[in-house]
Amino acid sequence: MRALLTAPALICGFADPAAAAMTLTSHDLTPGAAMPAQHIYPRCGGQNVSPELAWSSPPPAAKSLVLTMIDLDVKPALWSHWVVVDLPTTAHGLARGAAALPVAAHAVASNFGDLVYAGPCPPPGTGMHHYQFTIWAMPQARTALPADQKADALAAALRRRALDHASLTATVAAKP
Numbered sequence: 001m002r003a004l005l006t007a008p009a010l011i012c013g014f015a016d017p018a019a020a021a022m023t024l025t026s027h028d029l030t031p032g033a034a035m036p037a038q039h040i041y042p043r044c045g046g047q048n049v050s051p052e053l054a055w056s057s058p059p060p061a062a063k064s065l066v067l068t069m070i071d072l073d074v075k076p077a078l079w080s081h082w083v084v085v086d087l088p089t090t091a092h093g094l095a096r097g098a099a100a101l102p103v104a105a106h107a108v109a110s111n112f113g114d115l116v117y118a119g120p121c122p123p124p125g126t127g128m129h130h131y132q133f134t135i136w137a138m139p140q141a142r143t144a145l146p147a148d149q150k151a152d153a154l155a156a157a158l159r160r161r162a163l164d165h166a167s168l169t170a171t172v173a174a175k176p
Contacts, residue, residue: 020057022166024135028052028096035131035170041121044175050082050117054093055135059163062089062137066158069110070151071120072169073129078151080110081118081131085143109147122174132169136162 028051029035040046058065065087071079084094087105094101098117101107107115122129136158143161145154158165 022055022057022059022135022137022164024053024055024133024166024168026051026053026133026168029133029168029170031168031170033170035120035172039119040172041119044119044121044172046119046121048117048119049097050094050119051133052093052096053133053135053168055166056092058089058135058137061139062163063141064138064143065089065091066136066138066143066145066162067094068132068134068136068151068154068158069117070132070134070155071122071129072132073122073126074151077153078155080149080151080154081112081120082114082116083108083110083145083154085145086141089137108145111148111151113148120172122172124175126174128171128173130169130171132167134158134165134167137164139163 037045038047038049039051041048067084067087068080069082084101084105084107088102091102109115110118112118120131
């Protein structure tokens, strides 16, 4: 987790809470490290269990949150594995293996066509893949996203509209 304090904040002993940046953490994932097998798709040797995720400090103006999981190494358009919209700003995370979403939240079909978590399963011989989980703070209570939208277009649209975001990236090496 990162903490940024300006010199005046250090001198006064406090920081402006409105300036706190969003964070995304996990007890199941270590940033930049290999994703544990339980979170990997079954045909690649895993159990397809979504990782525990926790977030904090959405901006006060946020009305909802969006969660995405995108494979950054699928070319040319990336690949979405999980898209959840309309998460309430009062939610602070999802439990490992989240079978149900908070009230009002719902999934949008990923590039797999799934409405649930679809764990990593990089094609053989494609090297190391980076899976980026991102929580996006949105200025509206409802976020309409097209099903099966190309992941690069999805991320670009969210980047343009979001008030803030935080990401966590883990890796999976493709089988040779």
